[in-house]
Amino acid sequence: MRIRRVFVALTVAVVVSILFLSIYQTGQHENILRVTTTTSLYNTGLLDKLAEEFKQMHPDVSVQFIAIGSGEALRRAAQGDADMVLSHAPNLEKRYLDDGTLKPGKIFAYNYFIIVGPSDDPANVTGMSPIEAMAAIYTAGERGRAIFVSRADNSGTHNRELMLWSLASVNPSGKTWYLELGADMALTLMVANEKKAYTLSDVGTYLKFSDKLGELKPLVERGDALINIYSVYVVNPVKVPGVNEKLAEVFMRFITSEEGQKIIENYGIDEFGKPLFNAARGDPTGELKNVWESMAKLG
Amino acid sequence: MWQEVAEVVARSLLISGTATMLAAFWSIPVAMILTAKESEFRRVLLDLTNTLVAIPTVLVGLVLYLLLSRSGPLGFLGILYTPTSIVIGEAVLITPLIVSLSASVLRETRAGIWEMAVSIGATERQALVTMVTESLPRLMSVILIGFNRAIGELGVALMLGGNIKGLTRVMTTAIALEVSKGEFEFALALGGVLLFVTFLVTAIVRKVGKTA
Amino acid sequence: MIELKRVSFAYANEDIIRDVNLTFGPGVTVVIGPNGSGKTTLLKLAAAIYRPRVGEVLIDGVNTWSAPETVRVSVRRNVVYVHEKPIMLRGSVADNVAYGLRIRNVPDDEVATRTEEALEALGIKHLAHEKAQTLSAGQQQKVALARALAVRPKNLLLDEPIASLDKSGREIFMELLREMVRKEVCVAMATHDRLLALQLMGRTIVVENKTATLIENPERIS
Numbered sequence: 001m002r003i004r005r006v007f008v009a010l011t012v013a014v015v016v017s018i019l020f021l022s023i024y025q026t027g028q029h030e031n032i033l034r035v036t037t038t039t040s041l042y043n044t045g046l047l048d049k050l051a052e053e054f055k056q057m058h059p060d061v062s063v064q065f066i067a068i069g070s071g072e073a074l075r076r077a078a079q080g081d082a083d084m085v086l087s088h089a090p091n092l093e094k095r096y097l098d099d100g101t102l103k104p105g106k107i108f109a110y111n112y113f114i115i116v117g118p119s120d121d122p123a124n125v126t127g128m129s130p131i132e133a134m135a136a137i138y139t140a141g142e143r144g145r146a147i148f149v150s151r152a153d154n155s156g157t158h159n160r161e162l163m164l165w166s167l168a169s170v171n172p173s174g175k176t177w178y179l180e181l182g183a184d185m186a187l188t189l190m191v192a193n194e195k196k197a198y199t200l201s202d203v204g205t206y207l208k209f210s211d212k213l214g215e216l217k218p219l220v221e222r223g224d225a226l227i228n229i230y231s232v233y234v235v236n237p238v239k240v241p242g243v244n245e246k247l248a249e250v251f252m253r254f255i256t257s258e259e260g261q262k263i264i265e266n267y268g269i270d271e272f273g274k275p276l277f278n279a280a281r282g283d284p285t286g287e288l289k290n291v292w293e294s295m296a297k298l299g
Numbered sequence: 300m301w302q303e304v305a306e307v308v309a310r311s312l313l314i315s316g317t318a319t320m321l322a323a324f325w326s327i328p329v330a331m332i333l334t335a336k337e338s339e340f341r342r343v344l345l346d347l348t349n350t351l352v353a354i355p356t357v358l359v360g361l362v363l364y365l366l367l368s369r370s371g372p373l374g375f376l377g378i379l380y381t382p383t384s385i386v387i388g389e390a391v392l393i394t395p396l397i398v399s400l401s402a403s404v405l406r407e408t409r410a411g412i413w414e415m416a417v418s419i420g421a422t423e424r425q426a427l428v429t430m431v432t433e434s435l436p437r438l439m440s441v442i443l444i445g446f447n448r449a450i451g452e453l454g455v456a457l458m459l460g461g462n463i464k465g466l467t468r469v470m471t472t473a474i475a476l477e478v479s480k481g482e483f484e485f486a487l488a489l490g491g492v493l494l495f496v497t498f499l500v501t502a503i504v505r506k507v508g509k510t511a
Numbered sequence: 512m513i514e515l516k517r518v519s520f521a522y523a524n525e526d527i528i529r530d531v532n533l534t535f536g537p538g539v540t541v542v543i544g545p546n547g548s549g550k551t552t553l554l555k556l557a558a559a560i561y562r563p564r565v566g567e568v569l570i571d572g573v574n575t576w577s578a579p580e581t582v583r584v585s586v587r588r589n590v591v592y593v594h595e596k597p598i599m600l601r602g603s604v605a606d607n608v609a610y611g612l613r614i615r616n617v618p619d620d621e622v623a624t625r626t627e628e629a630l631e632a633l634g635i636k637h638l639a640h641e642k643a644q645t646l647s648a649g650q651q652q653k654v655a656l657a658r659a660l661a662v663r664p665k666n667l668l669l670d671e672p673i674a675s676l677d678k679s680g681r682e683i684f685m686e687l688l689r690e691m692v693r694k695e696v697c698v699a700m701a702t703h704d705r706l707l708a709l710q711l712m713g714r715t716i717v718v719e720n721k722t723a724t725l726i727e728n729p730e731r732i733s
Contacts, residue, residue: 010320010323010324011324013317013320014317014320014321014324034380039479043476043479043480045480048464062466064380064461064463064464064466065463065464066380066461066462066463067462067476076368079365079368079369079370079371080368080369080370080374081368081369081370081379081380184479185479186478186479186480186481187479205481208480208481209481212481212483240369240370241369242369411594411598412598412600414555414560414594414598415594415598415600416610416614417560417587418555418558418560418590418591418592418593418594419591419610419611419614419658419659419662420584420587420588420591420611420614420615420662421584421614422580422584422614423580425614429600429610429614432601433600433601436601
């Protein structure tokens with residue numbers, strides 16, 4: 001009968017496809033390393049580059065990056081769906097360290113957040129310290145002369161922005177000039193460009209997009225409060241069962257090794273003429289750690 | 300780079316194709332049951348199905364993520380961040396759509412074909428079989444619509460697949476990634492490829508359906 | 512013979528047919544009545560396609576709806592209802608005509624001969640390999656009639672059977688009808704065609720105001 005043939009054909013097709021798909025996921029669990037990472041880091045291409053180099057040494061290992069906001073990256077790790085987290089949100093990281101989800105990690109890179117804004121700079125923040133700049137934007141906003149666009153997505157960048165407002169002792173929440181997008185960095189920059197607004201950005205995404213951001217320019221680029229610290233954590237197998245701790249440790253050692261650090265500090269020179277990241281090189285002075293601590297407390 | 304694109308295209312077709320077949324596999328029998336008899340209960344179920352057609356893809360993704368997460372009830376399967384999880388997610392996503400559209404196709408056929416079959420002496424079963432075989436060309440279009448929704452959706456693929464390079468990166472997640480990297484031109488090109496491939500599949504299925 | 516006893520039928524909570532007692536057959540029964548009066552519903556009830564809300568439908572003496580499905584199917588196989596708008600399956604005319612035989616698991620060679628006979632009887636043998644769904648309304652009506660004839664039913668219920676037939680088609684149809692009567696097939700047909708009704712001079716059922724009455728003497732209808 002015709003319908004039975006159709007039914008059989010369908011069954012066969014489904015079974016065959018699932019078998020075929022399962023070929024994709026061969027390779028033992030021990031050889032798969034799952035890393036949830038902040039989008040801004042992944043989108044620069046640095047991680048694929050690191051994974052490529054790592055694969056030369058460990059050809060049977062598959063490093064899989066899941067690029068999401070820092071908040072989600074940490075949350076997914078806590079759910080047991082990652083072996084390793086790359087994050088740049090000290091206050092959030094602290095929370096997961098305190099509850100034992102993450103083992104103490106390592107700072108492997110840093111760069112600076114930048115405050116970008118319209119080239120005519122209506123709030124006159126050029127040359128100010130980051131915290132003075134935020135206060136100036138707030139004042140200008142209240143006078144109807146400036147707009148600020150916030151990512152409002154619990155990402156590392158968003159958390160830093162909130163920290164800067166609180167360091168400046170102002171609270172823009174709910175103001176008409178304060179636009180909370182709930183969007184990634186790329187879209188946030190595009191919106192800021194359209195609205196001639198100020199925003200906080202990581203340097204990598206800004207450089208990638210700068211050719212599309214004719215109305216904007218970086219106004220404040222230095223200052224301790226803008227240090228953007230990237231840390232790597234192995235998920236704690238005691239708290240979260242099933243973590244591939246061994247492989248995670250190996251990859252962490254690679255990232256923080258001389259070789260890994262060289263890749264990091266040279267990355268971006270080809271494309272932008274200057275590197276996107278500074279290697280932490282074990283943070284010999286302990287200065288990065290201090291900044292990290294103070295930020296974790298502020299969150 | 301274009302080799303990678305080809306790979307992503309093939310993966311998208313395979314994943315969404317499997318998801319569509321899987322969804323058709325259970326949706327059409329459900330639609331048959333829902334249209335077999337008129338009753339208040341079935342009408343409510345159909346209304347519910349029609350409502351679920353509007354479900355946001357991210358929501359389906361989130362619910363399934365919580366189920367498939369290692370700490371979730373189905374975590375032991377270990378299929379999160381694999382193509383299989385996207386297959387399941389997309390199949391679930393398009394189920395209401397296929398049920399709803401098949402139900403309306405079958406209800407129309409029922410009024411005519413089913414009655415004719417019964418009136419000429421078919422058993423309930425034979426009438427049902429005739430009804431489905433007669434509806435096949437239109438059910439085929441329904442399945443195609445399901446496929447197009449599956450291959451074009453982003454939320455489930457992103458949430459359950461994780462957009463892992465070489466493993467779960469499909470066309471939509473690749474496009475989203477290129478957009479967030481600022482590679483708008485490349486993203487547009489990928490979008491063109493997606494539409495072209497979808498068009499091709501539609502055309503081929505229609506051609507095959509006509510000769511069958 | 513089909514008997515309806517105290518039959519009521521409702522659609523969407525509203526009675527369309529109420530408390531009808533009727534017998535179709537022997538011979539030809541004509542069902543007349545205004546548009547939308549329920550002629551089609553009445554025939555579909557008699558064909559055991561619709562299930563009455565209350566009442567009994569007896570086909571050749573068997574109470575259709577209280578019988579188990581196997582019994583119901585076997586009695587129903589003695590009844591064929593032909594829709595006013597012919598319903599064609601995908602596939603050829605021959606496939607359509609053979610359909611009733613195939614579901615009865617008639618052997619292949621017999622299917623072929625009976626299909627051919629039926630096509631011949633309606634003068635559409637030349638259409639055997641055409642796609643049924645692409646034919647004109649009149650041709651489709653002939654296919655539907657051929658499909659009904661092929662299964663050799665004891666009871667034949669026709670809904671506006673000649674509405675889309677041309678003059679020669681009607682002549683063929685009248686010839687077939689005489690043949691049916693000779694073979695003691697019980698025929699009931701709904702029609703608008705007063706001429707046809709008079710021509711047949713059979714028993715006439717008038718459907719009106721949700722009820723149906725048998726009029727033994729059709730000349731009295733004005």
